[in-house]
Amino acid sequence: MSETVLDVKGLSCPLPVLKANRALRGMRPGDRLRVVATDRASVADFQAFCRETGHALIAFGEDAGVLSFVIRRRPEQAPATDPGS
Numbered sequence: 413m414s415e416t417v418l419d420v421k422g423l424s425c426p427l428p429v430l431k432a433n434r435a436l437r438g439m440r441p442g443d444r445l446r447v448v449a450t451d452r453a454s455v456a457d458f459q460a461f462c463r464e465t466g467h468a469l470i471a472f473g474e475d476a477g478v479l480s481f482v483i484r485r486r487p488e489q490a491p492a493t494d495p496g497s
Contacts, residue, residue, distance in 0.1 A: 419448050420451075433465075436483065436485050441485055443485050449479045467483050467484065469482070
């Protein structure tokens with residue numbers, strides 16, 4: 413499992429979440445993405461994003477006005493099965 417850092421300081425909603433989503437798509441299940449941001453709206457945005465996508469928001473905090481979020485990429489979803497087969 414690896415951790416990638418994504419610096420989106422200075423960007424406003426919705427760009428931090430959009431850039432994080434793009435980064436997560438290129439990662440393996442279980443990999444971690446650390447996002448550093450300055451937009452206060454990112455707190456609610458990343459909570460909602462993780463809740464809706466199944467990624468895990470495993471930590472977040474603030475230091476000197478810089479927010480940090482650690483997101484673990486969700487496991488691959490199993491292919492849907494046809495109940496009629």
